[in-house]
Amino acid sequence: MLMLDVRKVWRSFRYAGQGIIDLFRYENNAKVHLLAAGVALGLGLWLGLTNLEWALLTMQIGLVWAAEAFNTALEKLADRVTTAHDPLIRATKDLASGAVLLVAIMAVAVALFIFVPKLALLYTN
Numbered sequence: 001m002l003m004l005d006v007r008k009v010w011r012s013f014r015y016a017g018q019g020i021i022d023l024f025r026y027e028n029n030a031k032v033h034l035l036a037a038g039v040a041l042g043l044g045l046w047l048g049l050t051n052l053e054w055a056l057l058t059m060q061i062g063l064v065w066a067a068e069a070f071n072t073a074l075e076k077l078a079d080r081v082t083t084a085h086d087p088l089i090r091a092t093k094d095l096a097s098g099a100v101l102l103v104a105i106m107a108v109a110v111a112l113f114i115f116v117p118k119l120a121l122l123y124t125n
């Protein structure tokens, strides 16, 4: 029978929340992404965005944070496997951080598409 264990769901949320707190508390790159998101949200509030632009911006911020979280998780797992120099660990970590970089580049591109025309309009009027 379909029975929902609400306490288990709540516990999972708490663990996930702790993961998010740890991410922004201990990971330097995540702090950079947090700052960048703050700047983008501030710019959005200042310049005024459409619902679709807010949706795109929010999505990009979420994607970068999630990629950073996955990257951090993989790094920790890799360090558990070995901290000795290892070509597969190097490849794993480079690929994971490459994924973050890809998403971050796309986020910058989306931000430019949204903000540049608005800033141009502001400074040409």
Ligand SMILES: Nc1ncnc2c1ncn2[C@@H]1O[C@H](COP(=O)(O)OP(=O)(O)OP(=O)(O)O)[C@@H](O)[C@H]1O
Residues within 6 Å of the ligand: 029, 071, 075, 082, 083, 084, 085, 086, 087, 089, 090, 091, 093, 094, 097
């Ligand atoms: N055990 C290892 N063997 C080989 N190369 C490694 C190893 N650990 C780290 N590296 C190399 O050093 C880089 C940085 O790894 P590190 O674990 O220090 O992550 P970080 O400085 O937190 O990087 P990131 O910016 O991706 O969060 C890796 O991308 C990889 O190229």
